[in-house]
Each structure stands twice: as structure tokens, then as C-alpha cells.
Amino acid sequence: MAHENHTDLLHALHDCMTECNHCFDACLQEDDVKMMAECIRLDRECADICGYLEQAISRNSPFIKELAAVCATICEACGNECKKHDHDHCQKCAEACFKCAEACKDVA
Amino acid sequence: MAHENHTDLLHALHDCMTECNHCFDACLQEDDVKMMAECIRLDRECADICGYLEQAISRNSPFIKELAAVCATICEACGNECKKHDHDHCQKCAEACFKCAEACKDVA
Amino acid sequence: MAHENHTDLLHALHDCMTECNHCFDACLQEDDVKMMAECIRLDRECADICGYLEQAISRNSPFIKELAAVCATICEACGNECKKHDHDHCQKCAEACFKCAEACKDVA
Amino acid sequence: MAHENHTDLLHALHDCMTECNHCFDACLQEDDVKMMAECIRLDRECADICGYLEQAISRNSPFIKELAAVCATICEACGNECKKHDHDHCQKCAEACFKCAEACKDVA
Numbered sequence: 373m374a375h376e377n378h379t380d381l382l383h384a385l386h387d388c389m390t391e392c393n394h395c396f397d398a399c400l401q402e403d404d405v406k407m408m409a410e411c412i413r414l415d416r417e418c419a420d421i422c423g424y425l426e427q428a429i430s431r432n433s434p435f436i437k438e439l440a441a442v443c444a445t446i447c448e449a450c451g452n453e454c455k456k457h458d459h460d461h462c463q464k465c466a467e468a469c470f471k472c473a474e475a476c477k478d479v480a
Numbered sequence: 481m482a483h484e485n486h487t488d489l490l491h492a493l494h495d496c497m498t499e500c501n502h503c504f505d506a507c508l509q510e511d512d513v514k515m516m517a518e519c520i521r522l523d524r525e526c527a528d529i530c531g532y533l534e535q536a537i538s539r540n541s542p543f544i545k546e547l548a549a550v551c552a553t554i555c556e557a558c559g560n561e562c563k564k565h566d567h568d569h570c571q572k573c574a575e576a577c578f579k580c581a582e583a584c585k586d587v588a
Numbered sequence: 589m590a591h592e593n594h595t596d597l598l599h600a601l602h603d604c605m606t607e608c609n610h611c612f613d614a615c616l617q618e619d620d621v622k623m624m625a626e627c628i629r630l631d632r633e634c635a636d637i638c639g640y641l642e643q644a645i646s647r648n649s650p651f652i653k654e655l656a657a658v659c660a661t662i663c664e665a666c667g668n669e670c671k672k673h674d675h676d677h678c679q680k681c682a683e684a685c686f687k688c689a690e691a692c693k694d695v696a
Numbered sequence: 697m698a699h700e701n702h703t704d705l706l707h708a709l710h711d712c713m714t715e716c717n718h719c720f721d722a723c724l725q726e727d728d729v730k731m732m733a734e735c736i737r738l739d740r741e742c743a744d745i746c747g748y749l750e751q752a753i754s755r756n757s758p759f760i761k762e763l764a765a766v767c768a769t770i771c772e773a774c775g776n777e778c779k780k781h782d783h784d785h786c787q788k789c790a791e792a793c794f795k796c797a798e799a800c801k802d803v804a
Contacts, residue, residue: 393754405514427747430717438658501646535639538609546766621730
């Protein structure tokens with residue numbers, strides 16, 4: 373079944389979703405929220421698509437490749453924004469995003 | 481079918497989801513994003529649960545009442561936050577939230 | 589804003605999500621559920637991505653084009669399966685799927 | 697942060713979401729799909745709410761208690777349906793549902 377073939381991707385998606393949501397939450401509590409606006413926006417985009425793809429893989433969706441390609445694009449955009457910021461949550465998020473983008477590309 | 485009995489609620493949910501997402505987007509573009517942080521957080525919460533309940537009603541979920549009760553709570557919290565802010569998008573969002581909270585309570 | 593430029597797509601997505609969920613629900617109540625298994629699976633896939641894209645457009649996501657391209661693929665697959673079945677809910681669903689696929693392609 | 701206090705619940709939700717989606721997929725491939733119709737419906741309900749609550753916890757949602765209460769109800773309903781069926785995927789799903797219902801009640 374699909375989910376057995378995609379163990380690495382499922383891990384990467386789950387980590388990325390979690391880190392993006394932590395970063396979203398932490399950015400909203402920073403002193404300079406304005407500087408984090410794009411990060412907040414992309415964290416939501418990325419957490420949502422990663423969660424979506426996790427669900428899709430576990431239900432054996434016929435569209436995993438197509439969804440993984442979009443997910444890779446969104447993960448990269450989010451990672452590129454996050455890595456600009458020194459906050460620990462942004463750096464950890466960027467790392468998770470880039471790992472996930474790679475895992476998505478392997479499948480797409 | 482469930483969706484035929486819930487026309488008003490479906491409308492209210494759809495409006496509320498839309499206004500919350502517009503408000504989320506607009507708040508992220510305001511000069512003083514920090515002041516809008518709680519609004520941004522609650523807009524996401526509210527848009528997500530409204531979209532979720534819309535889907536649940538249209539698939540004839542057996543859990544509409546329970547979900548509508550939670551949705552009412554979230555809509556009220558979002559409406560209360562939004563109405564504190566003078567921005568047009570916040571005021572429109574607050575109105576949609578309160579309408580939706582009422583529609584949810586009628587069903588819950 | 590994105591949502592003002594995408595009125596037709598938003599309509600098509602909403603109709604398609606609704607018809608797919610109705611069809612999902614109705615298929616599960618048919619006498620011959622086995623014959624409807626692929627329809628049930630694709631109805632869920634299609635309702636979920638349409639709901640997802642609706643949310644993405646209304647929050648002014650930077651990834652509307654990429655998501656619309658995937659959505660078009662899923663809508664077409666679902667429409668092709670639904671149109672094989674004579675049930676009224678399948679025929680209505682197929683129609684909504686093909687319309688939505690076209691609207692997605694206009695944006696993608 | 698919320699997610700650090702909810703490690704057990706996050707685990708239970710993730711397992712339950714995964715098992716429900718596996719069961720959904722497997723039920724659609726059974727010989728007697730008709731007998732599994734309610735299981736298919738509830739698997740979707742349960743996978744969706746578990747995935748939703750996972751996201752909500754990881755973004756530090758202010759509504760975890762309320763959502764966990766609904767999630768417990770849905771997990772129990774799904775577990776009760778699944779345990780009626782001898783298929784391995786149904787039995788594993790029922791177990792994950794009941795564990796998740798307990799974890800949700802601890803938080804609600």
C-alpha cells in the first residue's frame with residue numbers, strides 16, 4: 373500500500389507540518405510581527421499542504437505524485453523565507469521545509 | 481439530506497470562512513501587524529473550522545450538532561477579537577462571525 | 589485581491605465540492621456499493637482538494653496556479669468515473685467536476 | 697507550548713488518523729463493500745477530525761479542549777462501528793480509535 377512505500381516522506385511531512393505550525397505560533401508572539409508577516413503566511417500554506425498530503429498518502433490517494441510536486445514548491449518557498457530570520461523556530465522550520473521538499477521531489 | 485436542511489447555516493459558514501480569510505490576508509498587510517496578531521490567529525482558527533463544517537454538512541456527517549457547537553464558540557471568539565479593530569476587513573469579519581455563531585447555535 | 593479575480597473559479601469549486609460530497613453520501617447508500625467504490629474514493633479526493641483550493645484562494649495564497657493544476661487533474665479523474673454511472677447524483681457530480689476542471693485550467 | 701503538553705494525544709491522533717485512512721482504503725477494496733458502508737463513512741469522519749486536531753494542537757489553538765471533546769465522540773463512534781467487523785484493518789482501527797478517544801477525554 374502507498375503508505376508503506378512512503379515512510380520517509382510521511383516522516384518529513386509530519387515534521388514539516390509541526391515545525392511550520394510552531395513557527396506560525398511563535399512568529400505571532402514575536403516583538404516585530406511585521407517582519408514575520410510573510411513567514412506567518414507561508415507557515416500556514418506549508419503546514420496545510422503537508423497535513424493534506426499526509427492524509428492523502430495514508431488513504432492511498434491516486435494523486436500522490438501530483439500533490440507531492442505542489443508540496444515541494446510550497447515547502448521550498450516557506451524554507452527560503454524562514455531561513456532569512458534568525459529566530460530558532462524559523463531556522464528549525466527552514467530545515468524541516470528543505471528536507472520535506474527533497475522527500476517530495478523524490479516521489480513527484 | 482442534511483445539506484437541504486442546513487441552507488442558512490451553509491451560507492453563514494461560507495461567508496464567515498471567506499471573511500476570515502480575507503481578514504487574515506489583510507491583517508498581514510497592515511502597518512501595525514503586531515496589534516493584529518490575535519486577529520490573525522483567530523481568523524485562521526475560524527476559517528478552518530467553518531470550512532470543515534461546510535464539508536461535514538455536505539457529506540451528511542452524523543456529527544453536525546457537535547461540530548456546530550464548537551464552531552459557534554470559535555466564531556464568537558473570532559468575532560469578539562475582530563470587532564475591537566476599526567479596519568473595514570475586521571468589522572466585516574466580526575459581523576460574519578456573529579451571524580455564523582447564531583446559525584451554528586440554531587443547529588447545535 | 590486574489591478572491592476578486594477568481595469569482596468563477598470559486599463558484600465552480602464550491603459546486604464541485606458540494607456535488608462530490610453529495611455523491612459520496614449517496615453512493616454509500618446505494619444497493620450496489622461495490623460498483624461505486626472508485627466513485628466513493630474519488631469523490632472524497634475531489635471534495636477535499638476543491639475545499640482546499642477555495643480556502644487557498646480566499647486567503648490570497650501565492651500558490652493558486654500550482655494548486656489549480658492539481659485540482660484540474662483530480663476533477664477530471666472524478667468526472668470520468670462519475671459519468672460511467674447512471675445515478676442522478678453521479679451525473680450531476682460529473683458535470684460539476686468537468687466545469688470545475690475547466691475553471692481550474694483557466695487559472696493554472 | 698501546547699504541543700509539548702500534548703505528546704500522548706498527538707501520538708494517539710496520528711495513529712488514529714492513519715489507521716482510519718488505511719481502513720477506509722481497505723474497506724473500499726473488500727468483496728462486500730456494502731457491509732462496510734458505515735465503516736467507510738466513519739473512517740473519513742474520524743481521519744479528518746484527528747488530522748484537524750493534530751494541526752490545531754501544533755499551532756497552539758486556543759480551542760483544543762472543545763475540539764478534543766468532539767474528537768472523542770467521533771473516535772468512539774468510529775471504533776464502535778469498526779469493532780463489529782472481523783477484518784484486520786477494522787480491528788486495528790477500532791483499537792486506535794478507542795485509544796484516541798481516551799486521550800481526547802483526558803484533555804477535554
